Amino acid sequence: MAIDRRTLLHLSLAGGVAGALGLKSSFAAAQQAGSESGVKWIFLGTKGGPRIGAGRSNPANVLLVDGVPFVIDCGYGVARRLVEAKVALPSLRYVFVTHMHSDHVLEFGNMVYGAWSAGLNHQIDAFGPVGLDGLAQAFWQSMKDDIEIRMPDEGKPDPRKFLVVKEITESGPVMAADKVKVTALRTPHPPILERNYAYKFETPKGVIVYVCDSAYNPEIAKFAEGADLLIHEALYVPGVDALAARIKNASTLKEHLIASHTTTEDLGKLAAAAKVKKLVMTHLVPGDIDTISDEMWMQDVRKHYSGPLVVARDLMEIAL
Ligand SMILES: [Zn+2]
Ligand SMILES: [Zn+2]
Structure with missing residues (x-):
């Protein structure tokens, strides 16, 4: 069936694409993931930045809603961490990308x-800023030889038809399906001012932002008002000099970090x-x-906020 990507997107938003293509539904995907009921967030990588090290992995998360996986950010190591978290890769259903910095998309x-x-035998809907579709197309191009050898050789379907990218261009509703409503809020992350989003996930068990x-953005307080869970990046200012001194050929790294992230005090x-x-x-920096x-x-943080507070670690799980 010849369906272009725009049609796929339209069908996807109408909730009918899986049927239109004869693909497995999200329900089937959930079955594949183990059909665990409930709402659970798993931190897959909790370190900010693209540097690869032995400890915390780069930014990535998965939200499981009655077994349906929503991956949020795809830093280096996301696939291996998903396996470690016992989320079957063929069960992936939705992907959300905040911005195009490599620590959030390197393994998309x-x-x-x-x-x-x-x-994989069903559609994956991916949402993110302008640039995400170009990344997907460039990835498929880079893997063209491999894919076109394996399809006939291993009897596999074409993977390119499974990935449907929707680029977000403004704050507002993003999608509503599989018991989850997602809303985006544009938030500044200098020098990225336009193509950077925070997400709110309204689930049957509560709201996660x-x-x-x-950067410190007082608008976040309104966006996250009363949320059951606010998951937010944090910059520890006394550690920034040590970090900047350790990385060679990055003369303006310190200035970038201070200008584009939220300090622990502002987070409080x-x-x-x-x-x-x-x-x-x-996203500890x-x-x-x-x-x-x-x-x-x-x-x-404690100077201002006295509620329940957690420092995330890789593979930590929080259930609502
Ligand atoms: Zn980052
Ligand atoms: Zn960034």
Whole structure:
């Protein structure tokens, strides 16, 4: 059946594309994932930045709603961490990307490819800023030889028809399906001012707001007002000099970090103003200095916010 990507998108938003293509439904995907009921967020990578190290992995998360996986950000290591979290790659159903910094998209294509190589047989809807579709097309181009050899050789379907990218161009509703409503909020992350989004996930068990990355933005307090879970990036200012000194050929890295991220103290102000029921700090910058304890991460947040507070770790799970 010849259906172009725009038609796919339209059908997808209408909720009818799986049937139109004769593909498995999300329900089937959930069955494949184990059909675990409930709402659960798993942190797959909790360190900010593209640097690859032995400790925390790069930014990635998965939200499971009655077994249907929503992957949020696809930093290096996301596919392996999904396997470690016991989320079957062929069960992936939705992907959300906050912005095009490499620590959030480096494994976007690889992850979808990994799902296909493990037996993917349904659509994956991916949402993100302008640039995400170009990344997908470039990835398929880079893997063209491999894919076109394996399809006849291994009797596999064409993976390119499974990935449908919808680029977001403004704040507002993004999608509503599989018991989840998702809303985006544009938030500044200098020098990225336009193509960067926070997401709100309204699930049957509560509201989760994910902000990663963002400069301090008081609008987040309204967007996240009363959320059951605010998952927000955090910058530990005393650690920034040590980080910048360690990375050669990055003369303006310190200035970038301060201008484009949210300090732990400002994060405390946001969480207090939003009256969130729980705050989780992730995308830790610097996230690979072991001498920065959880207590150090939390101390400036605590100046303003006295509610439940967690410093995320890879493979940590939070159920609603
Ligand atoms: Zn980042
Ligand atoms: Zn970023």
